[in-house]
Amino acid sequence: xEIKVEAEDTPHHSEQKLPLLGEIPKPITDERTLVQKAISQxxxxxxxxxxxxxxxxxxxxxLLSPIFTNQGNCDSVSRSMTAGLVALCGISCFxxxxxxxxxxxNGNVCYGFATIRGLWxxxxxxxxxxxxxxxxxxxxxxxxxxxxxxxxxxAVALFDQNVVSCFxxxxxxxxxxxxxxxxxxxxxxxxxxxxxxxxKRHGIGFPxxxx
Numbered sequence: 001x002e003i004k005v006e007a008e009d010t011p012h013h014s015e016q017k018l019p020l021l022g023e024i025p026k027p028i029t030d031e032r033t034l035v036q037k038a039i040s041q042x043x044x045x046x047x048x049x050x051x052x053x054x055x056x057x058x059x060x061x062x063l064l065s066p067i068f069t070n071q072g073n074c075d076s077v078s079r080s081m082t083a084g085l086v087a088l089c090g091i092s093c094f095x096x097x098x099x100x101x102x103x104x105x106n107g108n109v110c111y112g113f114a115t116i117r118g119l120w121x122x123x124x125x126x127x128x129x130x131x132x133x134x135x136x137x138x139x140x141x142x143x144x145x146x147x148x149x150x151x152x153x154x155a156v157a158l159f160d161q162n163v164v165s166c167f168x169x170x171x172x173x174x175x176x177x178x179x180x181x182x183x184x185x186x187x188x189x190x191x192x193x194x195x196x197x198x199x200k201r202h203g204i205g206f207p208x209x210x211x
Contacts, residue, residue, distance in 0.1 A: 053093055053149060053152055053153055053156070054092065054093060054096045054203075054204060054205025054206060055205050055206070056204070056205040057089050057092045057093050057096065057153070057205060058089075058153070058156060060089065061085065061086075061089045061153075061156070061157070061160075062160075064085055065082070065085065065160050065162050065163055066162050068081045068082045068085050069082050069162040069163060069165070069166040071162060072161060072162040072164075072165030072166055072169075073165075074165075074166035074167075074169075078166065079166055079167065082163060082166050082167075086157050086163065089153060089157075090150050090153050090154070093146075093149040093150055093152075093153045094146045094147075094149060094150050095146075096149075096203055096204050096205055096206075097142060097145050097146035097149045097199075097201065097203070098113055098114045098138065098142055098146065098201075098203070099111055099112065099113055099114070099201065099203025099204045099206075100112060100113075100114055100119055100136050100201045100202060100203050101202050101203060101204075102119070102128070102136075104126045108126075110123070110126045111123075111203065111204050112136070114136050114137065114138045114139075114142060114201070115137070115138055116137065116138050117133070117134075117137070118130070118133030118134050118135075118136055118137055119133050119136035119137075141197055141199065142199075142201065144193075144197065145194075145197075145199045145201070148190045148193060148194065151186050151189075151190055152186065152187070152190050154183075154186065155182070155183035155186040155187055155190075156183075158179055158182060158183045159183055164179060
């Protein structure tokens with residue numbers, strides 16, 4: 001866009017064309033710094049933590065914890081019930097880490113437990129060939145993920161204010177710092193380990209793969 005300015009010192013009042021706005025330089029987009037890349041990778045890694053926990057177990061815990069803890073106002077009975085709920089959900093996360101699934105010839109999803117010999121089908125609706133069942137054989141990394149699953153569930157339980165108020169109604173400053181730092185530390189460590197050693201299991205309560 002241009003404006004016209006008349007020059008008064010010329011006899012013919014010649015017009016000069018002046019630009020209204022100068023050319024605005026385009027912003028220079030620098031490459032992402034190492035800190036930005038690290039933050040982005042941390043968010044991506046943290047998203048993988050959901051795969052370490054069966055969604056059904058976490059959902060049951062979140063629904064039952066307000067009831068068992070009486071909204072954080074625990075007595076001796078409700079405190080014992082809450083401890084049993086946390087222990088039961090932790091054992092469930094550990095055992096479900098050894099489950100896996102596959103699609104049969106009809107496209108139905110079948111679930112089973114990983115064993116030393118292969119995959120044991122829970123309902124017995126399908127039979128895997130020996131060579132195919134060997135692919136689902138129990139491995140050391142399964143125990144590693146089961147242990148991390150318990151740690152991540154412990155972090156989830158410590159983030160639950162009802163559970164914390166039940167066991168620590170008036171925590172000290174040192175206890176409050178530990179309850180704040182411990183879940184974060186578990187999340188960072190388990191996130192890093194899960195990225196380095198990803199699991200291929202898609203068992204009960206875990207998201208299924210396209211394969």
